[in-house]
Amino acid sequence: MPELPEIETFRRYLDHTSLRQKIRDVAVTRERILKGVSLRQLAGALKNHSFRKTERHGKYLAVDVGDGKQMVLHFGMTGCLHYVDPDDPDSRYARMIVTFDNGHRLDYDNKRMLGRVRLVDDFDDLIDELELGPDALEIGADAFDERLRSHGGAIKSTLMNQSLVAGLGNTYTDEILFQARIHPATPVDALNPADRKRIYRMMRKVLRKAIDVQGEPDRMPRSYLLPHRSDGAACPRGNGTVHRSRVAGRSAYYCPACQPRAGRKR
DNA sequence: ACCTATGTTATCGC
DNA sequence: GGCGATAACATAGG
Known part of the structure; x- marks a missing residue:
């Protein structure tokens, strides 16, 4: 369902569940979801780091992972996030799985594979590159x-x-x-x-x-x-x-x- | 088998 | 350059 309100809901969900936890591992089950970044680069930017803060612009969600890097999530038509317990299985369409030191995981789900995960130095530059207008709730x-x-x-x-x-x-x-x-x-x-x-x-x-x-x-x-x-x-x-x-x-x-x-x- | 589905991107023709 | 129409991407459900 992802339009602005759903992405904002995902952002708050990530804030409540996953912020400031040390990341132990990153797995990508379908590399097609990565855009302009290799699994090695993504894992390098996340492992032993933590999600510091989040920012949303339109349907894009940026997560500050430290060292000047932002992981940017787009959800396509069928994406969502799930924070799962150590004993629970990953959700069926989990395409990226971030495991924290406490054993909990954040699943990036994308059934139809239309969403993308990026890693950028500057979210504003990406917004320019994608030619996005002002956020619908920010514009006067x-x-x-x-x-x-x-x-x-x-x-x-x-x-x-x-x-x-x-x-x-x-x-x-x-x-x-x-x-x-x-x-x-x-x-x-x-x-x-x-x-x-x-x-x-x-x-x-x-x-x-x-x-x-x-x-x-x-x-x-x-x-x-x-x-x-x-x-x-x-x-x-x-x-x-x-x-x-x-x-x-x-x-x-x-x-x-x-x-x-x-x-x-x- | 056919149509539909919350998004984005590329192509073609006007 | 802009616009509409169309298809493509990948997957599921009615």
């Missing part, structure tokens, strides 16, 4: 408006563009547009300033609430779209049914009654 209203106006295309694909703001994915853009009552296919240049401001406000509200419930859609308020995000489900506002369509190659769920196709003249 004016900067958001300015960046949004400078893009074209459908609002849903623009919000998912990590170079505009970093952190939004397919499900939370649906929720934000539902809350803002804007059709996902609306061209950005058809939005007026009030629409853009509403999107900004709803973006913050939705992301904060999702972090509160640790990214579990079923714990989102029943009045939100996410617990009802399936084709034919009843709109939580009682306005009709949830529809699915295809926007920029991804499924978009929305309520046509609440989110009418908007023109310039609304």
